[in-house]
Amino acid sequence: MDFATLLQILDSALRLATPLLLACLAGLFSERAGIFDIGLEGKMLAAAFFSAAYAYITGSVWLGLAAGCIASMVLAGIHGLASITFRGNQLISGVAINFLAAGLTVLIAQNWFEQGGRTPALEGAARFQNITLPFSETLAPVPVIGPIYSQVISGHSALVYIALLAVPATWYILFRTRFGLRLRAVGENPAAVDTSGVSVTGLRFAAVLICGFLCGLAGAYLATGLSANFVKDMSAGRGFIALAALIFAKWRPWHALGACFLFGLLEAFGNRFQNLSVLGVDVPVQLMQALPYVLTVVILAGFVGKAIPPRAGGAPYVKER
Amino acid sequence: MPKWVDVALIPLINLALALAVSMLVILWIGESPFEALAIMVKGAVGSAYGWGYTLYYTTNFIFTGLAVAVAFHARLFNIGGEGQAALGGLGVALVCLAVPWPHWTLALPAAIVGGALFGAAWAAIPAWLQARRGSHIVITTIMFNFIAQALLVYLLVGPLKASGMSPETAPFPDGAALPTAHDIAPWLGFRPSAPLNISFLLALVACAGVWLLIWRTRLGYEIRAFGHSEPAAVYAGIHPTWIIMATMLISGALAGCMAINSVMGEAERLVINSVQGAGFVGIAVALMGRSHPVGVLLAALLFGMLYQGGAELEFEMPAISREMIIVIQALVILFTGALDNMVRMPIEKFYDARRLARQRNGRGTGVAAE
Structure with missing residues (x-):
């Protein structure tokens, strides 16, 4: 494999890692506050549809993005209502949201556009355009660093850079602000937070809505950045890979970046090489596709480090009387 | 209350x-919602043709619903019915293709063993990881759904693929064909094309079996005790590892048996995505049926009607696509x-x-x- 191919794969890996990263950070906020969320997939899917639909109708990708985020946050609100207000089972609520999104998106798409459950192709300002970072032309001739900068780092759409910036932002919010401290505390010991006079319900709703917003960005990137329209089930299990990455990263932002990039890299390799041969043994492409899931199971099993979720995760908080 | x-x-x-x-x-x-409802009810139960499909779907959902329900009794959320049913399909296909079966009465018990074993095996790893390593069973079973999907695609485009274009196994021998509703009860008006087959009776037997297991056996008592309170169960001398393993193996086996209906009874070969979401419907069925076999049976029937009625609805009202279901x-x-x-x-x-x-x-x- 030569240098140029490697650059192309890295470039593609960064694109493919972006929706995973945004969804993974979304899950990070929610699960750190003690709300399990297996509905990342559904929220992404809903955002993908509404962003594509509104970008097509209005001709502006940013209005599409807003619509996608709102749709995702509405679903997040339902999850919050079920798992915080009515103390329902968070996992069941997540399952319901995944199905709701899978069904409603196609149903509405068929109703609005009558193209077999997809949206019309997006063009021009209705799609995220690639941004060329400053100095990428000037730096290009510099050996090694130049091509890496101009081909891998530069030339992505705005959401890729937003996703990358969201990592330090998440770290800062969670570990350097009062809100973050309280949010993490509510996922470990909500009774203590309640005792100190801070609303557990409020904090958890805030976390769930942030999660919805980030899933909205992830879904919008799928439909208006990575591809140019919405198609049925286009999230294709990415919400679950993001969940896997979250566990792989043990609920930490910087590690989430690493995990998502690794899974993006796996996908990029799988796309590029249909028949990969390692040390003379043919590796089926399906093994590459299954690898993120297998790795997650191995990590969960605690054979390679131990993944310990936030202690109060999954349990509804009942205020003492 | x-x-x-x-x-x-x-x-x-x-x-x-x-x-x-x-x-x-x-x-x-x-x-019009009422018109849509009328079309759905008529399409699902208004004719022998409709019943032939409705009860076929019902059979699938009984198996996957029971699988989720049994796990619920031990307060385990088995979201992996989809993968377990897919692996069950593999087990059934391997059994059916292994020998030229002379008659279905011989093939059926063997296929039940095959489907149940493979389904149970696919549930065994997440169960063991939950019991011994504390890995959350919801996450591991979700992961195993995806791994199962990749595994089946690999097998059906590779080693198990029959000569032909489509990724599927060779058709099963004639001796492995289960009697359909048309063979058993033609006087009820079932057509030869109706997918309903003898597996429906098997599903009813499974309902009775689960009821006996949960409320009339020692193991069932232990499962329920464990589900109500793990510390109390441990105090009473119930071994958590054993209960988690036993519950999940039974759950996986039930999900795997769905393939008797869909793979052996209907398709008569293993195709890609033979489960078609029935594993997830099982969650809805078990929730609605309150994890009781009678409830599961009724809820499965409701969802069977929904699936068949929904197919008719799409036909009659093109504005409402199949995703409405x-x-x-x-x-x-x-x-x-x-x-x-x-x-x-x-x-x-x-x-x-x-x-x-x-x-x-x-x-x-x-x-x-x-």
Whole structure:
């Protein structure tokens, strides 16, 4: 494999890692506050549809993005209502949201556009355009660093850079602000937070809505950045890979970046090489596709480090009387 | 709260809410919800043709619903029915293709063993990881769904692929063909094309078996005790690892047996995505059926009607696509599973208030024990 191919794969890996990263950070906020969320997939899917639909109708990708985020946050609100207000089972609520999104998106798409459950192709300002970072032309001739900068780092759409910036932002919010401290505390010991006079319900709703917003960005990137329209089930299990990455990263932002990039890299390799041969043994492409899931199971099993979720995760908080 | 409110009234209110929201969705699309309902009911149960499909889907959902229900009794959420059923299909296919079966009466028991074993094996790893390593079974079973999907695609485009274009195994031998509804009861008007087959009776037997297991055996008692309170169960000498393993193996085996109906009874070969989401429908079925075999049977029948009626609906009202079924399914899961307390809390309050009022009036000192 030569240098140029490697650059192309890295470039593609960064694109493919972006929706995973945004969804993974979304899950990070929610699960750190003690709300399990297996509905990342559904929220992404809903955002993908509404962003594509509104970008097509209005001709502006940013209005599409807003619509996608709102749709995702509405679903997040339902999850919050079920798992915080009515103390329902968070996992069941997540399952319901995944199905709701899978069904409603196609149903509405068929109703609005009558193209077999997809949206019309997006063009021009209705799609995220690639941004060329400053100095990428000037730096290009510099050996090694130049091509890496101009081909891998530069030339992505705005959401890729937003996703990358969201990592330090998440770290800062969670570990350097009062809100973050309280949010993490509510996922470990909500009774203590309640005792100190801070609303557990409020904090958890805030976390769930942030999660919805980030899933909205992830879904919008799928439909208006990575591809140019919405198609049925286009999230294709990415919400679950993001969940896997979250566990792989043990609920930490910087590690989430690493995990998502690794899974993006796996996908990029799988796309590029249909028949990969390692040390003379043919590796089926399906093994590459299954690898993120297998790795997650191995990590969960605690054979390679131990993944310990936030202690109060999954349990509804009942205020003492 | 009286028992009938808990087991009948609350689920019915939840279901009514889910259907009401579904009807609003249909109204919003611009079709008449009552007309749509009429088409669905007529399509599902209005003819022998409809019943032939409705009961076929019902059979699938009974198996996957029972699988989720058994796990629920031990307070385990087996979300991996989809993968376990897919692996069950592999087991059934391997058994059916292994020898030229002379007659289905010989092939059926062997296929049951094959499907159950493979389904159980696929549930065994997440179960063991939950029991011994504390890995969350929901996450591991989700991961195993995806791994199963990749594995089956690999096998069906590779080693198991029959000569031909499509990724599927060779057709099963004639001796492995199960009697269909047309073979058994042609006088009821079933056509030869109806997919309903003898597996439906097997599903009913499975319902009875699960009832016996959960409420009439020592293991069932231990499963329920473990589900109610793990510390209490451990104190009573029940071994958690054994219960988690046993429950999940039974759950996986039930999910795997779904393939008897869909792979052996209907397709008569293993195709890609033979489960078609039935594993997930099982979650809705178990929730609605309150994890009781009778409830599961009724809920599976409802979802069978929904699936067949939905197919007819798409045909009659092109504006409503097939995905409407998934929306209804999602709303049923949402209202009966996640938002259950929305209905339960006010009803509980009502009964509590009534009891208090009675006590205050001095009429019902004995009622307090209710």
